[in-house]
Amino acid sequence: MSKMTADEIQGFMKKFFPQARMPVEIEELRDGFLRIRVGLIDKHLRPGGTVSGPTLMAIADTAMYYLVLGMIGPVALALTTNLNINFLRAPKLGDVIAETEMLKLGKRLAVGQVTIYSDGNDDPVAHATVTYSIPPDATRSAKPSG
């Protein structure tokens, strides 16, 4: 169903975005759904230990990018066109879990929603909708790199 496996996505990210140092683990990837776990490090934290808003935004954007990769294959040029995020609660210390659901995967636009949790808590800390622009012909020509 997916165009790339979790391992292929991780390899792709390492190759094309070597400077990205947010440690992302793919816990589940299936058609239309992705769950990642992000281990936060000091620079993502605010005084008191809470995760900063910009870090949550970066996680939402990354989560959606991973799901787009998984569903259409290695398209480095997919670009975020819109991101809307609501911050709901202060995150707890610990890992962050982001669950992404694809709402529409069209030829030109992919729209998904990302719900972000603190590990072990059922109440979401943030919710985002993210739109990516898909380059022309990406869905036809994209092929797994593995």
Next chain:
Amino acid sequence: MSKMTADEIQGFMKKFFPQARMPVEIEELRDGFLRIRVGLIDKHLRPGGTVSGPTLMAIADTAMYYLVLGMIGPVALALTTNLNINFLRAPKLGDVIAETEMLKLGKRLAVGQVTIYSDGNDDPVAHATVTYSIPPDATRSAKPSG
């Protein structure tokens, strides 16, 4: 769990918004979730029979208002502060189903997401996140009108 039943919400809407003529049926209401069915009439349709964007926006706003009412009681002064909607697919002819999930019900803000379907189709036609401002003390003083 809910502060108002489906019947109480319908009665409240008729009393305070008598001019609203969109026929809304509450199919399910429980803590944190509402599903409504909206029967569209001619003035909501575009040539070709598709539902207009503004009608979908009004449905998203209404659906969230109903869920806020259900969860905090008859608060006429709850006001929309933000609505973000992505239009995903052309709606089909027929009823529209809107499912609303409360993401956070705080003292000052209620944030929810609304997924809108054409009746009988699993792919959403639109997805919205909606924020309502809750008047001070509303959650304490609000009482069911029944």
Next chain:
Amino acid sequence: MSKMTADEIQGFMKKFFPQARMPVEIEELRDGFLRIRVGLIDKHLRPGGTVSGPTLMAIADTAMYYLVLGMIGPVALALTTNLNINFLRAPKLGDVIAETEMLKLGKRLAVGQVTIYSDGNDDPVAHATVTYSIPPDATRSAKPSG
């Protein structure tokens, strides 16, 4: 500079959307900017005379559509993909003024912002950003209908 004049836009709207009954007057149209005046009628008002949220959303969507028409010509199939609106203040009685600024007119997406005022007041009642999807080749083939 514009592909359609104010009169051509009005004629286009009457032909393709004859059921739209919101009275819109184009006060200013130039490259990248449009100002419209909307005369509200009873069905747009809430008890107490204030303009309803869905009416403001419809105005934001319409205003952006008019500016897209003015800048790329008569493209009936331009479709709203995203609309984000913040409601800022209760509107006053009277006409509504909407000023739209094009932020980007690309080949595939047009993004604009709409600031909505009550006539005679400098403080905006609502602010929206609106994205339209442009059909392929629309910018090349679109011609004024006049």
Next chain:
Amino acid sequence: MSKMTADEIQGFMKKFFPQARMPVEIEELRDGFLRIRVGLIDKHLRPGGTVSGPTLMAIADTAMYYLVLGMIGPVALALTTNLNINFLRAPKLGDVIAETEMLKLGKRLAVGQVTIYSDGNDDPVAHATVTYSIPPDATRSAKPSG
């Protein structure tokens, strides 16, 4: 008019957010408006030199926070509740300029828009609307720290 000067804001940020290393220079601050210049460093850049989306989101969030500080005084607890951003064009190499306009400064919510440019270019690279929640009594009790 402002509750804090540019220097007071810079001092406040250094004290409360010492780990923030994005170099921000306040170019203009007046009632309802702020312009900042951000000098980007390697970790904000994507291959090819373009500014990453998450960096632009962080800049939009920071710019609005600075303007809130300038207008209501040193309120460390003002929190982002919603951020909506449209990415419009690829940024150029060089500094980033962010212009923030306050749309509404209420007792409970502050809503502003941020337009982001590459230095020396008139076409915006991104546009955001940002909402901050103001802690109760912040506008009454806040006092400049200088």
